[in-house]
Each structure stands twice: as structure tokens, then as C-alpha cells.
Amino acid sequence: MADYFYILPSLRVAEEWYQWPSLLLGFFVSGVYLICRYAAKIFALLKVEMDLMRQFLAITFGGLTPSYYARQLFFGALFAIFFIYMKSHTLHGIDFATVAVFVVSTLLYPYSRFVYESVVGFIMGRNVFFVNALLMLFFKVITMFICWFLAIFIAPLGLLYLYWHHSRQLSN
Structure with missing residues (x-):
């Protein structure tokens, strides 16, 4: 051998x-x-590759105006603080995974809300409705909660749209 x-x-x-x-x-x-x-x-x-990744991140995650992102991040943080407070007062307490999901939902919430407002703006157009302010606030909080809760699933649609929109603007 x-x-x-x-x-x-x-x-x-x-x-x-x-x-x-x-x-x-x-x-x-x-x-x-x-x-x-x-x-x-x-x-x-x-x-x-790093330049392409930096450009991709700037186009997608930097696609919203800073004031809009900060405003929506504030409301998303309110939901996270509320749920962290509620979860910390249960018998089991709060674990790292729960806090991580709340933080990710909060960071993605502005993009989720952007998708929601874009869809509603497309459906409603420029129409104005006069309704009771308390009823409107109630529905606004409910839609904000839904957008925050489902931000992990809805936000990628907003990021894809922002990437498509801004890359199309760059090519023109």
C-alpha cells in the first residue's frame, strides 16, 4: 500500500x-x-461590496425623513415601554427574547407605519372626513398598535418600496 x-x-x-x-x-x-x-x-x-451595502442601507433605512422617523419612533417606543412594563409585572417576569422582539418592532415601526399610511392614502385619496375626535383617536391608537405588533412582517414591504423608489430616482 x-x-x-x-x-x-x-x-x-x-x-x-x-x-x-x-x-x-x-x-x-x-x-x-x-x-x-x-x-x-x-x-x-x-x-x-461595502460601498454597495452602504448605498443599499442609505437608500432603504435612510429613505424616510428624519422628522417622520423620529416621530414614529417615539410612538413605537411608547408601545414598547408600555408592554415591557406590563410584562415585567407578571409572575414570570421579562426575558431577553421578549425585550429583543419589542426593540426590533420599535425600530421597524416607522417603516410599517409608512406602509399603512401609503395604503390608506392611496385608498382614501385627498378626501376629508369629519368624525368625532375621540373615535378617531381610538382608531388611530388601534392602527398604531397593529402596525407596531406586525412591524416585523409589514416593514419589509416599506423597505422594498423605499429601495425601489429611491434607486429609481437615482437612475433618473
């Missing part, structure tokens, strides 16, 4: 235990050589 057996045509693996250190050293030296040889190309590709 030969001292080596083949895994790939160009790759030999040692059969004996004392042959492994030299084989691993060879792999390490080959890897370092390839990294050094192609480092400039690798870093250039990484820079291009």
Missing part, C-alpha cells in the same frame, strides 16, 4: 500520524501565499 491516498487528484493526505504536521504546514503556507498574492484584489472586491 502506498504511503499516501488521494482525496482529490492534486491533494494527498498523509496516512501516518507523523506526516500530518508537515502536511498542515504546507496547507498553511499555501494559504498565506494565496492571500498575499491576491490581497489587493480581495480588498478591492470587499471595498466594492
